[in-house]
Amino acid sequence: MSFLFTARRPVRNARLRFFLKTGVAVLAGSLILVANVYAVEAPLTLVEAQRRAVVRSRQLAAQDFSVTAARDMAVAAGQLPDPVLKVGIDNLPVTGRDRGSLNNDFMTMRRVGLMQELTGSDRRQLRSARFEQEAQKTLAEKSVATAAVERDTALAWLDRYYADAMAAVIAEQGEQAKLEIQSAEGAYRAGRGSQADIFAAQGALAAFDDRASEIRRRVRNANTMLARWVGNVSDLSLAEKPATDIVRLDPATLDSALAHHPQIAVLTRQVELAETEAKLAKANEKVDWTVEVGFQQRSAAYSNMVSVGLSVPLQWDRRNRQDRELSARLALVEQAKAEREDMLRAHVAETRSMMDEWQNGRERYARYDSELIPLANQRTLAAITAYRGGKASLADVLAARRNVIDIRIQALQLAAETDRLWTQLNFLFPTGDAMAHAAVNQDIQ
Secondary structure, X not given: OHHHHHHHHHHHHHHHHHHHHHHHHHHHHHHHHHHHHHHHHOOEOHHHXXXXXXXXXXXXXXXXXXXXXHHHXXXXXXXXXXXXXXXXXXXXXXXXXXXXXXXXXXXXXXXXXXXXXXXXXHHHHHXXXXXXXXXXXXXXXXXXXXXXXXXXXXXXXXXXXXXXXXXXXXXXXXXXXXXXXXXXXXXXXXXXXXXXXXXXXHHHHHHHXXXXXXXXXXXXXXXXXXXXXXXXXXXXXXXXXXXXXXXXXXXXHHHHHHOOOHHHHHHHXXXXXXXXXXXXXXXXXXXXXXXXXXXXXXXXXXXXXXXXXXXXXXXXXXXXXXXXXXXXXXXXXXXXHHHHHHHHHHHHHHHHHHHHXXXXXXXXXXXXXXXXXXXXXXXXXXXXXXXXOOOOOHHHHHHHHHHHHHHHHHHHXXXXXXXXXXXXXXOOOOOOOHHHHHHHHHXXX
């Protein structure tokens, strides 16, 4: 008996371990499923939307490839040209009794040689520097593109946010319109109202339904534009919008701050590139020599020979060629500087104008929030109270309702326009690549 008992105990322990492992696995799977559900349903913040947009952008990836190509070309441009192998036959007879013979005529030679162009190290360094500066210019253009991606994503996010807010306002007023229909029908049955009140309430509900249809279209369009940046957002809700009462720009230092704007940085790189081109044109006044060494083999009866040659280009008309090229390159330098200065002035003026408009929008929205909307609500409440007391018609209530929704929609539209200005001001510079952006600014300084 003791033997049977000891034999069964390991079996029960094995079953217990099996059920424990199964339970733990099921629990872990449930926790993962719940975590995935919550991850899917987590509201999409503005910062997360921008991060996804930057990661998904193919334009930024394309510019990375462009930078890699330019830097590879910089290495290649710094090397000497490839040597040229020269093989041939000299002085081969084509008439007479020795025609076609390689050995009978003493002047016939089989030749093999090597030719090398000797480009100056200063010119090779300038060629390499030109491609490296093209890479730096592309990095500045990537900074411009990054800022544009973040800005456009923020605009799309805010469009969806305010479309949802307007839809909520319309839905709220629509529910109240349904209650007013019920109230009008009850008053009519009690002999205190008319059928005209019922028709007016039904007409108001139809108007709200029409506005709701328009708002739903705006929500769909906003979803489409947001999905262009972050992927599918049909199942995502949006988090609360970030604080939009401050921007990262100081009006007192606006000129110096915008001097490092990504688009200005691109033009600064263009100036540097034009200056390098001018230096390269200046270096072209020094000609490149070409050295050639050849070995000529003749028949056994004659001596073999070695040839050495040097080729030097002759600049016959430097005044109309090399000097003109240098003058053209120097003119392009001045053109790039003038374009940079003009764009900087335009950016400063445009940014100051947007800041003034943004401040004005904030002031106007504060007036809506503290005065216009509360007054409209009070008017509606007064109209409802008068209607219940028989001192006002249902038309007065409906007019007050329409006034409330119109003012609330106007306030939301004003807030949306103001926040769009905030977006354009706050994302003049990229935020997701701060270290690289700082490095670019230090290089510019």
